[in-house]
Amino acid sequence: MMAKQPSPIRVGIVGFGTVGQATAAIIAAHQAEIVQRVGRPLEITAVCRRHFPADLVLPPGARVVTDWRAVVTAPDVDLLVETMGGTTTARDVIAAALRAGKPVVTANKNLLAEHGDELFALAVQQGLPLGFEAAVAGGVPVIRAVAEGAAGDRLHRVFGILNGTANFILTRMQQTGADFTAALIEAQAAGYAEADPAFDVDGFDARDKLVILARIAFGGRVTPADIPTLGIRAIRAVDIHYARRLDSTIRLIASAARGPAGVEIAVRPWLVPLHSMLARVEGVNNAVFLDGQKLGLQMFYGRGAGGDATGVAVVSDLIELASDLGAGNLAPKLLAGFGAGSPLVLSQNPEPASWYLRLTVGDRPGILAHVAEALAHEGINIDSVIQEPHMEKQCLSFVITVEPVAEPVVLRALGVINQCPFMLEPVLLLRMDG
Amino acid sequence: MMAKQPSPIRVGIVGFGTVGQATAAIIAAHQAEIVQRVGRPLEITAVCRRHFPADLVLPPGARVVTDWRAVVTAPDVDLLVETMGGTTTARDVIAAALRAGKPVVTANKNLLAEHGDELFALAVQQGLPLGFEAAVAGGVPVIRAVAEGAAGDRLHRVFGILNGTANFILTRMQQTGADFTAALIEAQAAGYAEADPAFDVDGFDARDKLVILARIAFGGRVTPADIPTLGIRAIRAVDIHYARRLDSTIRLIASAARGPAGVEIAVRPWLVPLHSMLARVEGVNNAVFLDGQKLGLQMFYGRGAGGDATGVAVVSDLIELASDLGAGNLAPKLLAGFGAGSPLVLSQNPEPASWYLRLTVGDRPGILAHVAEALAHEGINIDSVIQEPHMEKQCLSFVITVEPVAEPVVLRALGVINQCPFMLEPVLLLRMDG
Numbered sequence: 098m099m100a101k102q103p104s105p106i107r108v109g110i111v112g113f114g115t116v117g118q119a120t121a122a123i124i125a126a127h128q129a130e131i132v133q134r135v136g137r138p139l140e141i142t143a144v145c146r147r148h149f150p151a152d153l154v155l156p157p158g159a160r161v162v163t164d165w166r167a168v169v170t171a172p173d174v175d176l177l178v179e180t181m182g183g184t185t186t187a188r189d190v191i192a193a194a195l196r197a198g199k200p201v202v203t204a205n206k207n208l209l210a211e212h213g214d215e216l217f218a219l220a221v222q223q224g225l226p227l228g229f230e231a232a233v234a235g236g237v238p239v240i241r242a243v244a245e246g247a248a249g250d251r252l253h254r255v256f257g258i259l260n261g262t263a264n265f266i267l268t269r270m271q272q273t274g275a276d277f278t279a280a281l282i283e284a285q286a287a288g289y290a291e292a293d294p295a296f297d298v299d300g301f302d303a304r305d306k307l308v309i310l311a312r313i314a315f316g317g318r319v320t321p322a323d324i325p326t327l328g329i330r331a332i333r334a335v336d337i338h339y340a341r342r343l344d345s346t347i348r349l350i351a352s353a354a355r356g357p358a359g360v361e362i363a364v365r366p367w368l369v370p371l372h373s374m375l376a377r378v379e380g381v382n383n384a385v386f387l388d389g390q391k392l393g394l395q396m397f398y399g400r401g402a403g404g405d406a407t408g409v410a411v412v413s414d415l416i417e418l419a420s421d422l423g424a425g426n427l428a429p430k431l432l433a434g435f436g437a438g439s440p441l442v443l444s445q446n447p448e449p450a451s452w453y454l455r456l457t458v459g460d461r462p463g464i465l466a467h468v469a470e471a472l473a474h475e476g477i478n479i480d481s482v483i484q485e486p487h488m489e490k491q492c493l494s495f496v497i498t499v500e501p502v503a504e505p506v507v508l509r510a511l512g513v514i515n516q517c518p519f520m521l522e523p524v525l526l527l528r529m530d531g
Numbered sequence: 532m533m534a535k536q537p538s539p540i541r542v543g544i545v546g547f548g549t550v551g552q553a554t555a556a557i558i559a560a561h562q563a564e565i566v567q568r569v570g571r572p573l574e575i576t577a578v579c580r581r582h583f584p585a586d587l588v589l590p591p592g593a594r595v596v597t598d599w600r601a602v603v604t605a606p607d608v609d610l611l612v613e614t615m616g617g618t619t620t621a622r623d624v625i626a627a628a629l630r631a632g633k634p635v636v637t638a639n640k641n642l643l644a645e646h647g648d649e650l651f652a653l654a655v656q657q658g659l660p661l662g663f664e665a666a667v668a669g670g671v672p673v674i675r676a677v678a679e680g681a682a683g684d685r686l687h688r689v690f691g692i693l694n695g696t697a698n699f700i701l702t703r704m705q706q707t708g709a710d711f712t713a714a715l716i717e718a719q720a721a722g723y724a725e726a727d728p729a730f731d732v733d734g735f736d737a738r739d740k741l742v743i744l745a746r747i748a749f750g751g752r753v754t755p756a757d758i759p760t761l762g763i764r765a766i767r768a769v770d771i772h773y774a775r776r777l778d779s780t781i782r783l784i785a786s787a788a789r790g791p792a793g794v795e796i797a798v799r800p801w802l803v804p805l806h807s808m809l810a811r812v813e814g815v816n817n818a819v820f821l822d823g824q825k826l827g828l829q830m831f832y833g834r835g836a837g838g839d840a841t842g843v844a845v846v847s848d849l850i851e852l853a854s855d856l857g858a859g860n861l862a863p864k865l866l867a868g869f870g871a872g873s874p875l876v877l878s879q880n881p882e883p884a885s886w887y888l889r890l891t892v893g894d895r896p897g898i899l900a901h902v903a904e905a906l907a908h909e910g911i912n913i914d915s916v917i918q919e920p921h922m923e924k925q926c927l928s929f930v931i932t933v934e935p936v937a938e939p940v941v942l943r944a945l946g947v948i949n950q951c952p953f954m955l956e957p958v959l960l961l962r963m964d965g
Contacts, residue, residue, distance in 0.1 A: 249850075391670070397830075
């Protein structure tokens with residue numbers, strides 16, 4: 098006896114690359130679980146990409162098209178998946194699909210960080226959901242967790258390690274003593290970094306994800322341009338070495354914290370204790386921390402990227418939207434705090450923190466006195482000075498850590514120090530736990 | 532201009548203790564966010580408990596009743612919250628509410644572990660949701676994460692630290708060198724342990740939570756009685772000391788792993804490396820790890836108990852159920868894999884693992900030779916032997932770690948060793964990473 102097959106919910110995929118293909122493969126492999134949860138199967142009826150190589154595995158029965166317009170308004174597509182990336186065509190694709198009345202699932206953090214306002218406002222206007230769990234931390238369900246936390250608690254802070262490529266590089270520098278360039282080449286060889294790695298190593302990818310998390314956590318608007326962003330190119334093997342002397346290592350941290358003066362938000366490298374959870378996040382993994390009044394500190398950890406993990410998140414969103422579609426209950430869920438909202442008040446008055454200063458100098462007598470004088474002039478207390486013996490005198494690195502002080506004060510002192518003739522390059526400034 | 536207030540969704544709470552009161556307080560404090568997400572406010576119309584002390588803070592306008600029957604079938608209750616605990620009356624309360632057509636939210640892991648089959652089958656039969664995010668790991672949204680993982684990936688293993696009280700005790704033993712009894716008294720003084728701590732320290736609470744997680748992860752039935760369970764009473768200060776000699780510490784781990792021979796499932800103390808994420812979970816915190824083919828290793832961490840964190844999870848379930856109720860889209864979500872399902876096939880043939888054996892003996896010549904002979908007889912290879920110098924000879928503890936071997940083989944050797952006249956108590960056996 099065969100069970101009667103209910104009519105499928107039809108999915109169109111625009112952008113059939115790694116994530117799009119993983120999404121199709123997961124739907125094929127987990128159709129039984131999908132039917133169990135949605136009540137109806139998912140069927141991929143159309144896939145769109147620029148070229149279709151002969152060896153590309155296609156979902157059985159799916160139309161292949163090269164013009165996205167042939168998918169987003171097609172009558173045989175109930176739900177649209179956008180996995181093409183970029184911020185120009187992808188924006189048109191999602192907007193056109195919403196205007197055509199189709200719910201959308203996207204993994205495109207870059208687009209949401211840049212044009213989230215417009216797209217979420219359109220979704221709310223159309224009364225349609227726009228799923229984006231896959232946009233942050235791959236398969237780790239952080240979007241929902243942050244939204245739940247924001248709905249039932251007062252969140253103080255959301256922060257974490259949001260870029261797997263930068264974290265892989267820092268982890269390899271820590272494990273092997275390699276310099277940045279060598280670790281980057283290793284990341285590229287392993288397929289974790291692009292030929293042009295700027296988006297990952299200069300912190301822009303983490304910044305886009307932080308825009309999304311901060312908006313959900315604090316319910317206000319913030320744009321990538323609002324976020325001071327510093328990547329990891331200036332980190333040297335000697336910094337990892339000195340970090341270890343301080344029982345610490347280095348991580349690229351994206352953080353948004355709500356304080357009395359507003360939200361402090363930044364992407365920058367931090368010195369973190371070796372025994373901390375942040376330090377335990379290694380390789381291409383991501384971790385999102387959430388600090389709430391009632392919930393205390395929560396952490397969500399896992400693979401932050403890769404087609405499979407991202408595909409699982411896309412399918413998870415698809416299952417939810419398909420269930421709601423099947424029940425005739427589509428609504429712009431999770432978007433309430435995102436689409437609307439006045440701009441977040443950003444703090445102009447940062448809280449004091451401890452700092453790590455690495456100076457690279459041509460050695461000669463009196464350098465430490467000069468530097469100490471510049472710090473003292475700003476009222477900054479030195480906590481420790483570390484200089485390895487037997488370093489090359491022409492290019493010597495040493496480290497000063499200072500007691501908690503607000504960043505603008507440190508920057509004033511660095512303005513003076515960086516002008517000194519013995520300085521071979523600007524001071525590297527890392528934040529430490531406040 | 533005043534916005535028109537939509538009609539509220541009415542909530543009845545049976546069991547108005549710590550969690551019930553926290554739930555009411557969170558609803559009162561976050562009504563604006565709730566309206567934003569549900570479209571309508573939540574109103575608590577009835578609370579039930581045995582006695583109402585004069586100083587108890589009650590939700591404004593709520594009826595107070597002492598008979599749960601006056602809540603579960605009442606026409607002014609749309610959604611029922613069960614936060615009374617226990618497995619007898621609570622079972623009747625939930626069953627009666629479902630029979631009366633009311634969706635239910637519960638935090639009662641003990642009840643779900645014991646009678647989940649019956650209650651979930653009833654929910655499915657009634658076409659109603661039964662929310663239980665609060666039953667495992669307090670405010671950390673692990674139920675949904677495991678369900679999502681199971682829907683879009685093949686999960687190999689779910690494991691973690693599921694009891695905050697036991698973890699507090701082990702952490703204090705590690706931090707202060709205290710023995711089990713002293714750390715337990717400290718936990719009781721801090722309000723983290725009951726006067727009768729058996730449920731927490733003997734592993735039963737962790738076992739109930741593991742039942743719930745394993746059922747969702749693997750989609751089959753398992754009962755508390757199926758799970759070999761060992762608590763932490765036998766852990767001594769000397770074990771923490773020897774653990775540190777092995778760069779490790781001790782955690783109570785609940786684990787269900789799918790292997791070729793079936794699911795291996797147990798609650799027991801493990802020796803875990805000091806640098807591991809498991810060791811970094813300290814105090815009353817919980818952590819759930821999920822290992823999937825596509826997702827890799829995920830971890831969800833946070834406060835596992837306490838009224839506030841559990842209340843946030845209850846409210847999170849309430850928001851979801853209220854949204855669905857408001858949209859006329861109630862369905863027994865997340866229960867598909869839970870209510871039905873054949874029993875999980877449990878492995879009768881455990882995988883090899885490394886083991887820590889602590890022996891407590893009255894010292895005399897030849898003991899190590901005897902023990903080594905008993906291990907060799909079973910083909911077990913010794914990896915290390917650690918004995919601190921200058922221990923008291925009348926009651927001396929030493930440790931043997933052995934290379935990977937299946938548990939039944941170790942148990943056969945221990946059967947022989949425990950019979951030896953020099954043994955003052957049975958060998959303490961801790962699992963190490965396989």
